[in-house]
Amino acid sequence: MLTILVLVRNTRGLAASCVQSLLESVAALGLAKGQVEYVLIDDFSDPSAGVVAMFREVRAAAAPSDVRIIRFKSHRHYAYGMALGLSLARGAAVLFISHDMVVTPACIKTLLEVAASDATIGIVRPISTHMDCARHTELAPPARTPLRDGGDVAAFSKMVARLRGLETDYPLLLVGDAMLIRRAVIDRIGVFDTRFFGFMADIDYGFRARRAGWRAVTALGAWLYHQGGGFRKSTIATSGAEAEAELARQNMLDTAAAWAVLRRKWAAASLPETFQQLDGPHVARLAALPPDAVDHQPPIAIDREVCEVF
DSSP states (O other), X not given: OEEEEEEESSOHHHHHHHHHHHHHHHHHTTOOGGGEEEEEEEXXXXXXXXXXXXXXXXXXXXXXSOEEEEEESSOOHHHHHXXXXXXXXXXXXXXXXXXXXXXXXXXXXXXXXXXHHOTTEEEEEEEESOOTTOGGGOOOOOTTSOOOSHHHHHHHHHHHHHHHTTOEEOOSSOOOSEEEEEHHHHHHHBSOOGGGSSTTHHHHHHHHHHHTTOEEEEEEEEEEEEOOOHHHHXXXXXXXXXHHHHHHHHHHHHHHHHHHHHHHHTGGGOOOXXXXXXXXXXXXXXXXXXXXXXXXXXXXXXXXXXXXXX
């Protein structure tokens, strides 16, 4: 079974397009609905956004596949959402997709094939039009052939898969805006560390996977469309430029706070004071540390004080 995990906060339109592309891709690949389950998490969206109602529409469209719908009662952010999603997942692999992405059959097929090609590959990331902290793997079609609709997105993704096949890149850091995670990785190192709230939880997970002997790779033939900055753009649309500026300021503070957590957690590796200074020798030194209890974060259960279940 494949578990598909999506986290959403307020951006109903983008999220609906994302989940619809997942449903269409699953159908195009001929995956029986019993072979796929969905874990859909609403991270305390404004009720007027109607995210839970959209999730219920997905449940009806995906039947008889199991669709689990969770809504947080307060903003829990990325790390907690990923931790709970991985804890609930029952699949042999978990495909996490950001809410502002459009996925294609060729992308999912390539991710699965790359994972199956090497038993040491534990996490596979796709490429896209927008790649946080991995600009060298960004890929967009030429300006003369813009992406006009979903058909163009699927065609471009199929072309990339044909040209690049199962080629991989080995990134220094795992940036988890989309990724396929093997069940064996979750069994070995657990779920995301919720002490991070948002930023750096994925980088921490990549460190832990690498220390456990797994490789985290980028599949250069697995392309999807990523708008990027979905929540920021929705903030501009609904609340204006001042709210965007405040969000940017808060993101900087949150990033610095998360890096401080990472440095404390991995103090023996003597990580640099700022995230921007991180390089290969630092990562190699961390990977060489002896195994420690922090490498495993146990699954978490649904807490009714934190979550509503639909």
